[in-house]
Amino acid sequence: MNAICVFCGANFNGDEKLKTAIEELAELMVNQNISLVFGGGKVGVMGLIADAILQRGGKAIGVIPGFLMDKEVGHQGLTEMHVVENMHQRKQLMNDLCDGIITLPGGLGTLEEFFETLTWLQLGLHHKPIGLLNINGFYDFLLKQMDVMVENRFLKPANRELVLSSQNPQELLKLMQNFKAVPEEVWFKNQNLT
């Protein structure tokens, strides 16, 4: 992988474990010459991961819509900054610029970005690995919800397995490097469609 897109919160809750994990992830990415693609802001977890990459001499590439430049305080020290027109263009370009995706803790925006790229993978629109960095079990309920979808036959087991997750940045990167996308058709056979 040459570039990883990180989806993450525009807020930071002060969690020391999360801060340590962000630094570990940045260290691994810079050592392996992997650039960061992210939302381009200076605030929250976004700002922390960008600064951690830049402090170690790595490349950080931001993608931000013009109208969020003030609100998310567009980072001034990035290697590259792409200013786009809207949220759709932001997600599209972030996906185009990377060859793997990691989701760190965040809020609604983070989950929206995570699920959009995951559904694109499920539909075979890209074949990039998608990892959840499950610090402190932050995403346990989300993973459980996907298991409930499988139990209820709204999600195929093969597509549930597309989601890679670990508490540990190094292990997550390994899972992503070994990932081979084998999505199954979303539609169940012999299931009443009405």
Ligand code: AMP
């Ligand atoms: P949050 O997880 O709510 O803190 O948001 C994290 C990031 O996601 C922020 O940079 C938001 O601007 C961004 N975001 C929120 N909604 C969307 C969306 N629909 N498309 C792209 N980015 C979004």
